[in-house]
Amino acid sequence: MGSAPQPGRQHGTLTEAPMRLGVPRTTGEDHRIVAVTPDAARRLTELGYDVLVEPGAGDGARLGAHEYVAAGARVAGRDDVWSADVVVALHAPGPAELDLLRPGAVLVAQLAPATDPELLADLAARGVTALALDAVPRISRAQSLDVLSALSNVAGYRAIVEAAEEFGGMFTGQVTAAGTTPPARVFVIGAGVAGLAAIGTAASLGADVHAFDVRPEAADQIESLGARVVRAADATQQVSADGYASALTTDQEAAALRTYAEQTARADVVVTTALVRGTAPTTVTREMVDAMKPGSVIVDLAASGGGNCELTVPGERVVTARGVVVLGYTDLPARLPQHTSRLVGTVVAGVVALITPGQDGRPVLDLDDPVVRGMTVTTGGQVLWPPPPVQVSAAPTEPPPEAAPPVGPRASAQRHRQRRVVLAALGGVLAGLLIAASPPELVGHYTVFALAVVVGFYVISNVTHALHTPLMAQTNAISGIIMVGALLQIGDPSPVVTTLAVVAAALAGVNVFGGFLVTRRMLGMFHRDEPSRSGGGR
Template sequence: MRIGAPRAAGADPRLVAVTPDAARRLAGLGHDVVVEPGVGDGARLPAHEYVAAGARVADRADVWGADVVVTLDPPGPAELDLLRPGATLVAQLAPATRPELLAALAARGVTALALDAVPRISRAQSLDVLSALSNVAGYRAVVEAAEEFGGMFTGQVTAAGSTPPARVFVIGAGVAGLAAVGTAVSLGAEVHAFDVRPEAAEQIESLGARVVRAADAVQQVSADGYASAQSADQEAAALRAYAEQTAQADVVITTALVRGTAPVTITRTMLDAMRPGSVVVDLAAPGGGNCEATVPGQRVVTDRGVVVLGYTDLAARLPQHSSRLLGTVVVNLLTLLTPAEDGRLALDLDDPVVRGMTVAHAGEVTWPPPPVPVSAAPPPAAPERVATPAADPGAERRRRGMRRTVLGALGVVAGGLLVAASPPDAVGHLTVFALAVVVGFYVISNVTHALHTPLMAQTNAISGIIMVGALLQIGDSSPVVTAIAVVAAALAGVNVFGGFLVTRRMLGMFRRGAS
């Protein structure tokens, strides 16, 4: 079949749904690819690369008249007139908010597949355009914030003094939020993040950020993994957490969207409490904005000097990367629709992924799709449970604390008895030993991970001293002393050998060419 890739129909021509690499892979599926002149100019993809990939450059009418038309933006009235009956359109169509467009496509007999209506199931993740672009937008949000912020994200230690790292607060830990968290952490910022979904805390911590906790704002785990509208009490608790964090933050990145609508998370009162020069990047600007000062598509500076960025084209500001992701999604979709790789489209409406994306077919509007079945088997019956009193969450902590206190007291008593029964010369040795244990414990336990390798070298030196002392005691007249010296020398030797071996392997990781 002939696949047409026109220039973007919307106001932003930088993104392209079919890259030269995608065109080459589509040709491998048996399709003929035609592109409009200048289709890749915004992403710096010249026409000769498309030709080298096996595509053909044709005029606009020829491209829109193809069997399958792939574009990012929904078509306007002029483009609708160029679509031929029976054609297949692949685009972002916003089917929930544009019923008139769906009706027009159905009236022309066009089969429409909405890239922004992919079912949220594991098998469809490779087709999820929204997640791919959200990931780019989260990264770009940090870049924009770094451009506006009047300092470095990472802390600095110089001869002239030191500067603390920037403090970044991210609201929402979805795809965009986690991308922003990871980017800010990699730049050296001190990152704090909050999400109403309790399952997001582990993901935040895995990226090296600190989780902001507000127990009264946490929602139960949702069936689809997305946040739902908060109750009044939950919203109030969340706003209290936002107010506390924004007052300390240098950069705030908001990503909260509930079914496409942006709830208010940053009030004007919170903006007034932020330091002059602070930056707010509102990734929810396309949905109206999380910040009360957000103007979608614009940069706003408040009276207090806080910069609020409401850009709606963050993914398009990295056109090459975003277009590459879009092209991969299109290839994945057409691979699914061309199972025989013979250039023939097979629209299997029994497939829940295909059915979920199909919003118009055979002259009818097919939106909304039927619910996606999660499992064909009925869930197992829950076993009967005997009601038990709610456990006190602090009881176990108190029991552990009591055990530690009792054991510590017993240890002190035993040590006192040992000292009392020891000869005077041994008291001094026991005192030095006890102090060495205490000091060694606190020194080792408070060493940062970055110093483990040099610390290992120091412990190797200590083990070497122990080995020398043990060797000097071997052959003593007392068999007990000799036995202890042999064991000490053996253990110290193992420690020295193993320590140098591990140190060598760790240092080898930093040598050029090391795997």
């Protein structure tokens, strides 16, 4: 049975009764990952589903069958799991599993819709409604449903762990009685989710991290993790309308390769992450590898798409004649199965919750929802891939006809510098006039104030982003001193002094209380929740 569509909406209720939701065991190189943890299974049962888990599905992540049973799920055989009303898997089913899917079933898995049209045609012919976890549109509302980001985060972290194991030295610099050792130099190509995870991990180990991304807006994210931004103005580009990076032009690619050649020759560890819609462009050529130092390590996180390095062999470890190690592992998330399974389970539960608005075990497709529409690749015997484009905030908007032509990065930077010079000159003139008109006893105070401004600017501007939280605590203390001084001046016979003291006390108070509030929120980001007793979130 089905419910009537709402006026003006493409809605279809797939069944009226609560459904059985099957969780099969993952096979292949990712066999240690399970798509639904006990915590996620509990959430799915709360949505009204009868959750069936294949025996041994959670063994690789050390999640026993008893934990699933305690969460409200049931253990069932392979045939029962794959013939359930809703099937949730990590990867696309093979030929044998496809034969077990019943017509009208809902399949939620990574389906690689852009590269496997035959699978989509087969699913549509079988009457399966398929939602691709790896086709979530890049919009803010869908970030928590992006399984690729979850897997990339783990892969970026694990890439540095693998590199540290292969590298013949310590990542952090050492100062000892026997001498000093410099930190390892790490170069990361791409500051997406995987790249940022690699940057943060390498920086936390004390490495000298440098990173490059063709998107200019990624520079702030790189610096916030304590790394140095490698800049190449001729290779920058904007994000495409679907939120993914576009392929580089010939000139941009040539400029980027020059930057890669310079940085890889100086690096001890190189991490590549460039993947454009499942295809890996070449970012590290054979000549670049030959120019690297013996003992250097390359971790190619785009190996699944063919590899960014010309010497990458997907799934293999390669050592060149000069002793450079090239790691093309494609199972990095599976090497941390507990953490990965927890992230994937959270994503899967969120996706199922999205298509179960009534929390009654009845999935409903709202194809007017851009998130649901983007993931739905087959339904009603039809292939719905590719979805219509979704406008994202990262994409540039078209200027109105009367607007001036867009200004390039160099011209914009030059204008910014010119404005700063003009403002600085005006400020200097005004300061000179103020000093000339002031009594002699105030000249010394102005001098001290000017020196304090200059020193403070250079001190603050050169503090790394990682130290902004303790720096804010220092500024809170300074604001407290200002508040005390202002309070002592309130009641002065001069109305000017009293007015300035009241204003100073008010502003310092706002700064103190606001600073403590922001500091508390920033420190709260590092707070660890208590582990779940069910074991699903270990």
